[in-house]
Amino acid sequence: MTTPIIRTKTVSEQIEELLRERIRQGVYPQGQRMPAEEKLAQELGVSRASVRTALASLATEGLIYRRHGDGTYPSPRVFEIAFRIGKLWDISRQIEESGRVPELKTLDAGLRPALDDEAKQLAIPPGEQVLAMRRLFLADGKPVALITSVIRAEGMAEPLPHDAAEMMPLDFLARFHTQKPASCTIDFHAARADDGLAHILRTETGSPLLMMCCTLLGQDALPVAAQTEIYPGDEGFRMQAELIKYM
Structure with a gap:
């Protein structure tokens, strides 16, 4: 199912808000790998570059972290x-x-x-x-x-x-x-x-x-x-x- 993105803010900002809310609500549980950039881009109908920018911002906030060669995970605690x-x-x-x-x-x-x-x-x-x-x-x-x-x-x-x-x-x-x-x-x-x-x-x-x-x-x-x-x-x-x- 595709979640539509309304272009009032930048696309990456909207993706960031959506992913932040999913993390807060437990859609992406701690300890479980989040969907890959390509999968998120397909779901949201956006470019991988926009997804990558949003993930980078969430990582800077400390909401997620990346394991080299493994994927992206919600931060604990x-x-x-x-x-x-x-x-x-x-x-x-x-x-x-x-x-x-x-x-x-x-x-x-x-x-x-x-x-x-x-x-x-x-x-x-x-x-x-x-x-x-x-x-x-x-x-x-x-x-x-x-x-x-x-x-x-x-x-x-x-x-x-x-x-x-x-x-x-x-x-x-x-x-x-x-x-x-x-x-x-x-x-x-x-x-x-x-x-x-x-x-x-x-x-x-x-x-x-x-x-x-x-x-x-x-x-x-x-x-x-x-x-x-x-x-x-x-x-x-x-x-x-x-x-x-x-x-």
């Missing part, structure tokens, strides 16, 4: 994070869509005083009450993300529901907070695992980490929630972000 404000922090779904089995462990959750860095993110005095949740996300039993979420206590519904600390931040804000998220700021930086993080993430002390700090701003442009996401550096990541206003 590709964890793709795609998000938009309305679905921000839905890590379990992203793990599932990458073809792996998600698991969530809540390490601690509840009301507590804000730490200094959290207070700075939320623009509140240190020690002011926040709802804090720390969760460990696993893929096929291996830790892939440590997520700490904090929400300003001011504006929360009283009394809080018994399962409030188990909710995802956006769900909680939508249902039990007077401030609704309207926009988001995100900061990325590299870090090294200390002993505590290395133990939780099952990695070596000093190993590289990817850290993403997100701050949700309310309709008054003031911070209402913040989240720090820590990813072990031995994972393969592709991150695609579409930032839109949360309604």
